[in-house]
Amino acid sequence: MSEDKPALIAEAAAVDYEDLFETAPCGYLSTDGNGRILRANRTFSDWTGFGGDLLAGRHFADLLPIAGKIFYETHFAPMLHVQSAFNEVALDIVTADGRHLPVLVNAAVRRDGDGSIASIRITLFKSTSRRAYERGLIAQRDTAEANILVEREDGELREQFIAVLGHDLRNPLAAIASGVRLLDSEVLSERSRKILTLIDGSVVRAAGLIDNVLDFARGRLGGGITLQREAREPLEPVLRQVVAELRAIAPDRTVDSIYNLAEPIDCDRVRIGQLVSNLLGNALTHGARNEPVRLNAQTHGCVLTISIANGGPPISEAARARLFQPFYRGDGGVREQGLGLGLHIASEIARAHGGTLEVRSDAAETVFTFTMTLMQEV
Amino acid sequence: MTGRAGEDRGVAAIRKITILVVEDETLVRMLGTDMLETAGFIVREAGDADEAIAILSAEDDIALLFSDIDMPGSMDGVGLAKLVHIRWPAIRLLLTSGRQSLSPEQLPEAGQFMRKPWTESALIGNVNSLLAA
Numbered sequence: 139m140s141e142d143k144p145a146l147i148a149e150a151a152a153v154d155y156e157d158l159f160e161t162a163p164c165g166y167l168s169t170d171g172n173g174r175i176l177r178a179n180r181t182f183s184d185w186t187g188f189g190g191d192l193l194a195g196r197h198f199a200d201l202l203p204i205a206g207k208i209f210y211e212t213h214f215a216p217m218l219h220v221q222s223a224f225n226e227v228a229l230d231i232v233t234a235d236g237r238h239l240p241v242l243v244n245a246a247v248r249r250d251g252d253g254s255i256a257s258i259r260i261t262l263f264k265s266t267s268r269r270a271y272e273r274g275l276i277a278q279r280d281t282a283e284a285n286i287l288v289e290r291e292d293g294e295l296r297e298q299f300i301a302v303l304g305h306d307l308r309n310p311l312a313a314i315a316s317g318v319r320l321l322d323s324e325v326l327s328e329r330s331r332k333i334l335t336l337i338d339g340s341v342v343r344a345a346g347l348i349d350n351v352l353d354f355a356r357g358r359l360g361g362g363i364t365l366q367r368e369a370r371e372p373l374e375p376v377l378r379q380v381v382a383e384l385r386a387i388a389p390d391r392t393v394d395s396i397y398n399l400a401e402p403i404d405c406d407r408v409r410i411g412q413l414v415s416n417l418l419g420n421a422l423t424h425g426a427r428n429e430p431v432r433l434n435a436q437t438h439g440c441v442l443t444i445s446i447a448n449g450g451p452p453i454s455e456a457a458r459a460r461l462f463q464p465f466y467r468g469d470g471g472v473r474e475q476g477l478g479l480g481l482h483i484a485s486e487i488a489r490a491h492g493g494t495l496e497v498r499s500d501a502a503e504t505v506f507t508f509t510m511t512l513m514q515e516v
Numbered sequence: 517m518t519g520r521a522g523e524d525r526g527v528a529a530i531r532k533i534t535i536l537v538v539e540d541e542t543l544v545r546m547l548g549t550d551m552l553e554t555a556g557f558i559v560r561e562a563g564d565a566d567e568a569i570a571i572l573s574a575e576d577d578i579a580l581l582f583s584d585i586d587m588p589g590s591m592d593g594v595g596l597a598k599l600v601h602i603r604w605p606a607i608r609l610l611l612t613s614g615r616q617s618l619s620p621e622q623l624p625e626a627g628q629f630m631r632k633p634w635t636e637s638a639l640i641g642n643v644n645s646l647l648a649a
Contacts, residue, residue: 305586305615309541312614312633316547323550 165241165262171255173198173215182262187234198260201231203238214245218258222247228265240269296355304352308345315341332389339387346415350479353486354464363483363490365406372401376411377435377444384418391422392430400437404513405491410444413487413495416480417446417506425504426450437512442493445507453499461497484508533647534558534575538568538583538596548582551636552643565591572600578607580646582639585613598624608646 159166165182169175178193186193186201199210206229217224223246230238241262250256318338326334353363374397381395414433421431425448435444453461460466462485465478481495484506488495493510535557539545542563549559560578562568564587572578581600585593597609601624609624614632623629626649630642 301615308614313541313543315633316541316543319547320543320550 164264165260167193167198167260167262169198169258169260171257173210173258176257185233185239185264186231192234198258203230203232206230218245218247219255222249228269231262240265242268300352300355304348307348311341311345311348335386335389339383339389342383343387343419346412346419346480349412350416350483353483354479363409363486365409365490367404367406370402371407372399373403373405373407373410374399374401374435376407377414377433380411380415380418381433384415384422387419388422391427393418393422393433394430395433396435398434398436399442403437403442405442405510406487409487409490410508413484413508414444414446416484417508420480420506421446421448421504424448424450440512441509442512443507443509445505447503447505449503452501453497453504458497458499462495481506532558532577533579534560534577535580535582535643536560536562536568536571536578538562538565538581538587538593540564540584540587540589544584548634548639551639552582554636555640555643557643564589565593565596568596569599572604572607578604580608580610580643582610582612582643585611585618586615594618594622597627601625601627608649610642610646 160180162179162181165185166177166179167175167182168177175193175196175198178188183189183193199207202210209229214224214227223244225244227243227245229241229243231241233239242265243263244261246259247255248257248259314337318334318341321330321334377395377397381393385391385393414435418431418433425431429449432447433444434447436442462481464482466482485495488508488510491510493508495506495508498505498507535552537545537548537552537559538561539548540563545561545563549561552559560571560575562571565583566589568581568583572581581597583593583596587593591599593611593613597611600607601609609627610630611618611623611627612630612632612634618629620629628642628646630638
């Protein structure tokens with residue numbers, strides 16, 4: 139008895155090993171050095187539908203589809219010869235009924251005493267859901283890349299559209315402005331001259347709107363507001379020109395202006411002109427009609443401030459918080475107040491200069507103040 | 517609205533200098549023509565490059581080409597200026613655009629660029645300095 143026990147245990151262990159080999163939750167193949175199958179386990183036979191004797195003697199590569207065969211010949215077999223092992227290779231096995239079974243393959247080589255390959259052990263793991271997951275990831279990536287491409291094309295198209303729109307809108311405006319200048323030199327009745335002034339004001343207003351819309355669109359497209367700083371020419375004539383243009387928009391209103399500027403001022407004069415134009419336009423639209431709009435531009439030390447003040451009811455606390463947001467159009471009331479981009483663009487221009495645009499509003503007056511620090515002269 | 521550059525009138529009138537204005541926007545062309553005529557120049561007008569070439573081929577007294585850049589037709593203003601510079605090298609070139617800014621290297625040799633919208637003093641000033649060169 140005592141001598142039988144180890145024998146029984148050994149037999150039981152052998153049976154268990156045999157069972158482990160045959161019914162393990164993975165496929166086992168043993169091939170000779172050339173990849174000819176010597177033995178396959180039952181799991182693999184069950185997966186593929188090939189009986190054990192149908193597999194014996196066949197070449198491992200015969201179980202692979204064309205692409206797999208090529209991969210086997212060009213990568214799999216050479217790597218085994220060189221490295222003796224090759225792991226985590228994704229392959230498809232063609233089953234007895236012609237289906238493709240996705241598997242993940244590990245292989246290891248066993249060598250003879252003289253170093254030549256005696257046999258190859260191959261382990262195969264079913265990877266149907268893993269493969270589906272990977273395919274899903276690839277599909278998602280392809281879709282995402284395609285979307286990015288479409289978005290980029292859309293973006294380019296938008297940019298072109300905006301450029302063309304800007305040009306096409308400015309062209310007829312330039313034509314009208316030219317017509318106004320031509321008529322201006324003719325002998326005109328009082329009434330005609332008044333009409334001409336109003337047309338001119340409308341042209342200035344439309345041109346300002348186009349500039350603001352284009353700037354906003356460019357900003358949204360990532361371009362932002364770009365500056366062309368130029369300290370060689372003075373700023374004051376630009377501001378005077380803007381005030382003259384805005385007077386044409388509202389000929390019945392008074393605009394008082396004070397200039398106290400120590401030139402040269404290092405800024406983008408066209409942009410600062412646009413900022414002032416937007417603030418003046420805002421003041422003329424929303425300010426009390428019977429009170430003047432007051433512009434005060436001054437340098438004090440190395441600080442430039444430009445403030446524009448108007449009378450009329452104060453801006454509510456709630457409205458003040460949203461004033462500089464794009465498309466904000468006030469507390470209702472006046473219908474004809476544009477797109478609500480003027481203050482937004484003005485604040486963006488201030489920001490681009492490293493400056494600020496602030497509003498103070500009470501019963502006495504509403505004041506917008508642009509402040510920027512000037513570069514110290516070296 | 518803008519002051520007339522009357523001081524240039526006499527000089528140009530005596531010399532009978534002819535300028536070809538090329539601009540597809542009629543009112544803009546009329547304004548440019550008006551400013552140049554007021555300054556004493558003789559002006560020919562064309563609405564595009566093809567018309568301009570027809571005038572240049574028919575007349576031999578044009579001293580300066582003043583052309584818009586963005587124009588419909590077979591050629592834009594830059595193309596026209598390059599062609600004129602090759603075929604009629606004596607003609608001075610002044611180009612203008614509200615859409616793009618040209619750097620000197622994009623211009624034909626001896627050409628000048630002026631951004632739109634131009635004022636009367638800028639136009640006459642540029643024309644005179646080109647003619648004096």
